Amino acid sequence: MSTPAVTSNDSVVTRAVVDERPQNWWHLPTTLTVLALIALVVFGLRGLPAVSSTFALARDGDINPLGIIPQTVALPSRGGAIVLALIALAAAGALWWFASRPTRLRGRVRNPIVAVFAITWVLCFLTWVISERTLDVGTLLQSTIVLAVPLAFGAFSGVLSERAGVINIAIEGQLLFGAFGAALVGSITGNVWVGLFAAPLMALFMGATLALFAVGYHVQQIIVGVVLNVFAIGVTSFVFGTVMSQDPGTFNTAMRLPNLRIPLLADIPVIGRVLFDQNVLVYIMWVIVVVLTIALFRTRWGLRVRAVGEHPKAADTVGIKVNRTRWSNVLLGSAVAGLGGATLTIGTGVAFGQEMSAGKGYIALAAMLLGRYHPVGALLAALAFAFADSLQLRLGTMSASAGGVSIPGDFLLMLPYVVALFAVAGVVGRVRVPAADGVPYVKQ
Secondary structure: OEEEEEOOOOOEEEEEOOOEOOOOOOHHHHHHHHHHHHHHHHHHHOOOOOOEEEEEOOOOOOOOHHHOOOOEEEEEHHHHHHHHHHHHHHHHHHHHHHHOOOEOOOHHHHHHHHHHHHHHHHHHHHHHHOOOOEEEHHHHHHHHHHHHHHHHHHHHHHHHHHHOOOOOOOHHHHHHHHHHHHHHHHHHHOOHHHHHHHHHHHHHHHHHHHHHHHHHOOOOHHHHHHHHHHHHHHHHHHHHHHHHOOOHHHHOOOOOOOOEEOOOHHHOOOHHHHHOEEOHHHHHHHHHHHHHHHHHHHOHHHHHHHHHHHOHHHHHHOOOOHHHHHHHHHHHHHHHHHHHHHHOOOOOOOOOOOOOOOOHHHHHHHHHHHOOOOHHHHHHHHHHHHHHHHHHHHHHHHOOOOOOOOOOHHHHHHHHHHHHHHHHHHHHOOOOOOOOOOOOOOOO
């Protein structure tokens, strides 16, 4: 396929559009095939015979006319896992067929196949691991949403900064400062809502420092981000050790934002308590993903931000203030990350602890990358990583009960990071980074 283009001297040239299959086309199908075979052998053929796996869905009191959604669904552990593994293997085979064609595999074909594979593979794993036990699906999904909030806000922060051309490695520090500010200010004032307001303001300090050095002084942005993360750990640890831990009643009280339950909607089986019985930060997350998607791709502001991230010199020639745009986006992104940090303390009702962000800023960066610098994609990736984290917490509790499959606790702890590694390495493939991302702009 080719389209005509006109050069400055009016001579017509032909611009070639490459639509050939890439050399690494076999990477993703191979990964899915190996995972499907592992599921078939380990979860299916070597599963426990003559036992059932039970999934709890509806609860008493839910709006469930005629019992359309059953309270529990029981599957034969071995047979169910084998069937699900075969479906996953079929999805991998379909991907092989589409990917082996001479033309490039389109996302509209690849993504549904990968989604079917992921869902069936996870169900296969769950059917195997909860043999002889019961898994409450609603509780699992509800904790997934809570755990996804800091990852999603961190990923949104990365999208805002990097779409404007500034690499934001400092998400980890911004989350930590947000958690610190929410706990400290909320405890001093005795008001959890004041703590919520303080979280983005504290994170703004990290954003301003990042913008000052990265945009103002053109310092290498990755180095600045790493240094700011170390700085955030040092400052918060010092204050925690000298002030907060000495008088926790005044400076580090465990406070929690109340859940805002939406009547009727919260009584829908499974998804009701997942979506409509959460604290305000969860609802803010849904609002931000919608507003940010529209703002980036449907408004003049978003067009200017993307222009600054792609070709700052061209943006400057049409009157866009490049460095001012980068400053504002970094500050806005850091404030958003600060809200995510508040989830770690007042969002979950725990007191502040040293390094309690625990690498979530780096997982948020992986979610941004997996989401291809798009707010919706970043949210979906954050939900996937949070599901792995929620699952390891739930399985850790279940491993203490009798029966079923027991998984070592150390493996469960590394499960979210293994999922992040496989997702970024095996699913993302080649991601188009904004052309001027990480490149300082010096006005000529």
